[in-house]
Amino acid sequence: MPKKLPKFILFLGLLFFIAGCSATKLFYGYGDSITSWQLDSYFDLTNEQEEWVEERMRMHLEWHRNEELPRYRRFLLDIQKSAKDGLTMSELDEGFSRFETKVGRIFERLIPDASLFLSEISPEQINNLERVMAEENEEMMKRMENQQERLQERHENFWEQMEDWFGEFSISQREQITELQTKWFTESPDPSAERMKRRRKSQPQFLALLRSVPEKKELEKWFRQWFLSWEGETNPARKVRIIRNKKRILLIDAILTPEQRLHAVRELDDWVELLEETIENP
Secondary structure, eight states, rough: OOOOOOTTOGGGGGGGGSSSTTTHHHHHHHHHHHHHHHHHHHOOOOOHHHHHHHHHHHHHHHHIIIIIHHHHHHHHHHHHGGGGGGOOOHHHHHHHHHHHHHHHHHHHHHHHHHHHHHTTTTTHHHHHHHHHHHHHHHHHHHHTTTTHHHHHHHHHHHHHHHHHOOOOEEEEEEOOHHHHHHHHHHOOHHHHHHHHHHHHHHHHHHHHHHOOOHEEEEHHHHHHHHHHHHHHHOOOHHHHHHHHHHHHHHHHHHSHHHHHHHHHHHHHHHHHHHHHHHHOOO
């Protein structure tokens, strides 16, 4: 049964689109309705909008199944061949590059439809979006109040994923990794606080853009500029964070035994099998 991927294995983030036990086939079967339901919670969709969203999502999901899943399968097979003897920085660089290429393909695929949809929403739907954003921000602030509880939850989730993927750890390994974890949590900014800061800045800008009644081409331009600012040269803080995380991955990898690496490689068999089944049996 496929397991949730450990966060520190950055290049396995490629699977974010299909994460979860048997969620792949479930998502491809109901992804159009799930997307419509999610958008409805933000925009209170009309019946006509719901039908359009579901029709377009069925098309995009079919594209993703046919074009992207075979790439994921090849990537996992490549990992199985190369990861048995540990990771190198060049392997991480290659994996992350492939991940970013994948994200770019999906983003570019969805931009035209996302822009068309947003260019035609009503003022009332924009107001509904603003209200939901405010509610989500309030919920995030409440969760941020107990930092110690969130750190403990992150620690427990980390070890649950580590044991799922690599098996049992010795006392010495646990001590080494826990020491690294504690150091990293102390040195790194609170990710929730950073995320809230970005939301507070970007949400008013996005709402103002929507209220200016932009044309579809203007929204497409905005989306592409946003994407470049997120992953391109204009976001040096993100580049620093990525390099830092790659170094942390290598520190963890150096503590693993050959048997633990082999355990993780074998766990990938479930993912390969799931992808093959989804590709071959729509």
